[in-house]
Amino acid sequence: MAMAAATAEGEPMMDINTTPLIDVMLVLLIMFIITIPIQTHAVKLDLPVDSKDAPPPIVDPVKNKVTIDPAGTIFWNGSAIDLIRLRQYLDITQQMNPVPELHLQPDPQARYVVVDEVLAVTKRANVEKMGFVGNEAYAGAF
Template sequence: MAMAASTTEGEPMMDINTTPLIDVMLVLLIMFIITIPVQTHAVKLDLPVNDNSQNQPPPVDPVKNKVTIDPAGTVFWNGSPVTLPVLKQYLDLTQSMNPVPELHLQPDPQARYEVVDNVLAVTKRAQVEKMGFVGNEQFSNF
């Protein structure tokens, strides 16, 4: 197929020749790629040091775990005080174990119902399947 010329013979062509421009751009691109330093895959982070003497999280027992609530409203996980978000993390961890450990809930008779209700809501959100109340005989006098 021949291309039809829109100009007559002998007139100068008014279009810019882009071939040298593209060649120069490709050479510059290759030069930039070669001169870029090799990226390392290591990420240097200053991680916190785990101090074993204090604030060691209580281990998750693979058989049973006990959540207690004292009269002041403090929630304990296997004897160590925890907050509700930390309790949710522990419960999520237990639900991913095989077999799923039992959860024993033992609120104090003098504990506020609001705190016990919040703990029950956390256990429901964590979809705890094996849960039981321990020490119900202490409520028989009320």
């Protein structure tokens, strides 16, 4: 603390002694810090557990394959589906970023009506990244 200017020997000191005030403030601060509960900044999430038996995702983010067998059954990545489910899957793929490719592989013996219906559904779903796979199977058809 700074020394007061020279005062007469019997005069009262006009400055307040702040040392006890600071001591009390430090004790109160330490008590306040101790009594505050510890804040945890954790976000509780239920994360999926990785299992080896889990089926692969229905919509592949890279490429999806639509096949049509001779009986007229439509398959999406190996699973049999109908035209309504095909449209739902195509809508999901069109919302992904980047948009996955669609590979269409009809059997050479498949009815053209079914292939035409699948093409109409892909057109209504505004599929732009689509290709035909297995065109070499049609070489002897005509």
